[in-house]
Amino acid sequence: MIPFREQGCDYCREKWIYRSDQPGFIGEADGSRFYRCALCRSYWELGFDYPSVVDRQRVLAMLGTGRV
Numbered sequence: 001m002i003p004f005r006e007q008g009c010d011y012c013r014e015k016w017i018y019r020s021d022q023p024g025f026i027g028e029a030d031g032s033r034f035y036r037c038a039l040c041r042s043y044w045e046l047g048f049d050y051p052s053v054v055d056r057q058r059v060l061a062m063l064g065t066g067r068v
Helices: 010-018 056-063
Strands: 024-027 032-034 042-045 052-054
Touching: 024 056, 032 056, 042 056
Parallel strands: none
Antiparallel strands: 024 032, 032 042, 042 052
C-alpha cells in the first residue's frame, strides 16, 4: 500500500487532512464515495477506511463512463 503522504498532491492531501473540503465529489457505489482533485486530477476513493488514490479504471468500473 502506498503511504498517504505519497498519494495525490499537497493540495488534495491538505483537503483530506483538514477536512475543509474534500476533492470534488463525483459519485458513490457499493459503500464507497469517489472524488477527483481539481489540481492534480487524481481519483480518490473513500470507503470504510482512509481515503486513497485509485486509478481511473477502478472509478469507471464502479461508476460507469458517464460520470467520470
